Amino acid sequence: MQWSHHLLPLLIDRPGGRRVEVTDGTLDYNASRYRISVFYDLAKVAVNRLALSQGQALKPHGGSAVAITPGWLRSEMMLDNFGVSEANWRDAVDRTTAPADFALSESPRYVARAVVALASDPDRGRWNQQSVSSAQLAHEYGFTDHDGSQPDIWRRI
Numbered sequence: 178m179q180w181s182h183h184l185l186p187l188l189i190d191r192p193g194g195r196r197v198e199v200t201d202g203t204l205d206y207n208a209s210r211y212r213i214s215v216f217y218d219l220a221k222v223a224v225n226r227l228a229l230s231q232g233q234a235l236k237p238h239g240g241s242a243v244a245i246t247p248g249w250l251r252s253e254m255m256l257d258n259f260g261v262s263e264a265n266w267r268d269a270v271d272r273t274t275a276p277a278d279f280a281l282s283e284s285p286r287y288v289a290r291a292v293v294a295l296a297s298d299p300d301r302g303r304w305n306q307q308s309v310s311s312a313q314l315a316h317e318y319g320f321t322d323h324d325g326s327q328p329d330i331w332r333r334i
Contacts (some may be wrong), residue, residue, distance in 0.1 A: 185234065190241030195301060197292050200224035200246050205309035206331060225308045232306030241305035243295065247288040248312055248330035249281060281330045287311050287322040294318040297312055 188194035203210065204225040212218040228244035235241055254263055259269035263284065269275035291311040295301055298318070312329035314320075321327050 185231065188240040189238040190237055193301075194235075194240045195296060196228075196235070196240070196242040197287065197295060198224050198227060198242070198244050200244050203246055203310055203331065204244070206211055206246075206334070220277075228308060229306045236302075236305060240308075241302050243304045243306070244296075244308040245288065245291055245314070246308070246310050246331075247285075248283050248310060249278065250288070251279075251282040251284050255282070278330060278333065281328045281333060283311060283322050283328045283330075284324075287315070287328070290320045290322075291315065291318075294320055 184196065188196060202210070206227050207218075207221050207225065214222050225244045228242045230242075232242035251263070251266055256266060257277045259266075259279070261269045261274075265282070266282070270277060270280045288311040291309075291314040294314055294317075295304060299306075310329070310331050312327060312331060314328045315322075316329075
């Protein structure tokens with residue numbers, strides 16, 4: 178948390194700033210599920226809790242904090258794992274190299290667009306202390322992944 182020691186004063190000095198942390202799983206999802214191992218589980222819960230705690234500290238200064246989770250992220254490592262690229266990733270589902278739910282995966286651009294939407298919202302403080310998914314924000318702000326889709330694996334899980 179050394180970075181928080183340096184980041185929070187910057188957000189306090191410039192009202193309207195926002196701390197966005199990317200995690201895996203919303204607060205609601207993680208609250209009732211054990212995530213892989215004790216250490217992974219604690220790390221994911223901690224990120225959501227940081228949004229709550231730091232949002233509380235930033236609120237009087239016009240700042241805010243939010244935790245955002247992508248869905249099934251179609252990262253470079255995931256694409257490599259299934260032997261596809263971003264250009265042909267759906268082939269992994271068609272060949273059953275990947276599970277059927279991979280069809281609901283999202284590119285890193287989708288969560289990036291979610292962060293941009295949050296930062297561009299003049300009323301962005303309404304998200305303070307919340308834990309949200311990229312799909313939730315896509316529905317709210319109307320953006321899509323670069324292929325025009327709005328994947329939402331969390332709704333399916």
